[in-house]
Amino acid sequence: xxxxxxxxxxxxxxxxxxxxxxxxxxxxxxxxxxxxxxxxxxxxxxxxxxxxxxxxxxxxxxxxxxxxxxxxxxxxxxxxxxxxxxxxxxxxxxxxxxxxxxxxxxxxxxxxxxxxxxxxxx
Numbered sequence: 001x002x003x004x005x006x007x008x009x010x011x012x013x014x015x016x017x018x019x020x021x022x023x024x025x026x027x028x029x030x031x032x033x034x035x036x037x038x039x040x041x042x043x044x045x046x047x048x049x050x051x052x053x054x055x056x057x058x059x060x061x062x063x064x065x066x067x068x069x070x071x072x073x074x075x076x077x078x079x080x081x082x083x084x085x086x087x088x089x090x091x092x093x094x095x096x097x098x099x100x101x102x103x104x105x106x107x108x109x110x111x112x113x114x115x116x117x118x119x120x121x122x
Contacts, residue, residue, distance in 0.1 A: 002026055002111040004093045009116030016083050016120070022076040022093030022113055030096050031076045033067065034106055035089035035118075044104030045091070046078065056103055061087075083120045090115045 003025035012018050024031065032047035046057045046067040055067055066079040076093060094109035101108045 002095050004113035006093050006113040006116045009118050011119040013121050017081045020078040024074040028095040029098050032094045033078045034092045037089040042106050047103040085120050085122050088120050091118050
C-alpha cells in the first residue's frame with residue numbers, strides 16, 4: 001500500500017494563497033489533487049504524471065493553481081493563488097500505480113491521503 005501524508009491546509013481570506021504538500025512512500029505512475037465540499041461530489045483539481053510531467057487542471061482552477069512534483073522526494077505540491085470562497089473544501093491527495101482512464105475520475109486512484117481542510121473567507 002502506498003502511504004500518502006498531506007500537509008498545508010488552513011484558513012485564508014479571499015485573494016490569498018496556500019501551498020499543499022503530499023509525501024508518498026514510494027513511486028507512483030501519477031498523482032492528483034481532488035476536493036470535496038459538503039453536499040457535493042468529489043472533483044478532480046489537477047494531476048501530474050511522473051515520467052512525462054504532463055499536467056491537467058480543472059477549468060475552475062486554471063490560471064490560479066499550480067501542481068508540481070519533486071521526484072527525488074516523491075512529493076506532490078499544489079500552489080493555490082487568488083483563492084476564492086468557492087475553493088473551500090476538503091482537499092485530498094491521490095495516487096495511481098498505472099494508467100486506468102480519465103484523470104478526473106476518483107475511481108481510477110487506489111491510494112488516498114487523509115484529507116486537509118481549506119477554508120477561504122470573503
